[in-house]
Amino acid sequence: MPITPGFILPGFVAYGLAAAGIMVLALEAHAQRACDTHDKAACVPDIEYGLGEDLRLTLGTSAAADAKAPDGHLDTLRDLFAALRACWKPPAAESAHRGMQMSMRFALNRDGKLMGTPQVTYATRDVSKDTRETYRQALAQSLQNCTPLSLSKGLGGAIAGRPISIRVIDDRDKDRQTSKSGKDT
Known part of the structure; x- marks a missing residue:
């Protein structure tokens, strides 16, 4: 029996639609599979964080006096960071070490309380232990x-x-700090 051109086209369309349906099902199954050690791409979360990918804040000591905490409940990360800026009370000017840097890591619970003891993760090298301890405290x-x-x-x-x-x-x-406090007379 000879095959007519009108008969082939619907057959190809049917096969094409069936193949597309199978591919869609395979893609959905791929998207829903669990994280696998053989396929690292399945283990990468699709999460976008605002303000960087982690909760890091840098405070300059000279601006600490001007920092103001937001009023009321803290609703955003910006509010949280503003409140933490306002918290920072640097060591007295006579104990200051220009250029001193220190990083501290901590966590809060859902009620805003510290979880455990904050840990120093970095301190400027080549400063005395007393200076480090002053800034840590x-x-x-x-x-x-x-x-x-x-x-x-x-x-x-x-x-x-x-x-x-x-x-x-x-x-x-x-x-400048000592002249503001009147100790340079």
Whole structure:
């Protein structure tokens, strides 16, 4: 029996639609499969974080006096960072070490309380142990005095247990600082 051109085209369309349907089902199954050690792409989450991929904040000491905490519940990461900026009370000017840097990592629970003891993760090299301890105590005391933070339910749930890192840079001009306090007379 001879095959007519009108008969072939519907057959190809049917096969094409069937193949496309199978591919769609295969793609859906691929998207739903569990993380596998042989396929690293399936293990990568599709999450986009605003303000960077982690909770890191850098504080300059000279701007600490001008920082103001937001009023009411903290609803956003920007509010959280503003509150943490306002918390920072640097060491006294006579104990200041221009250029000193220290990073501290900590976590908050959903009620805004510190979870455990904040840990120093970095301190400027070539400074005395006393200077490091002075800055560690100032940063730890600032966090203690500031917490618990008044977190909204949404923000508290979002950041609970996630590590937060604060990096402090002492960028004060020691001469100007002592003249403001009247100790250079």
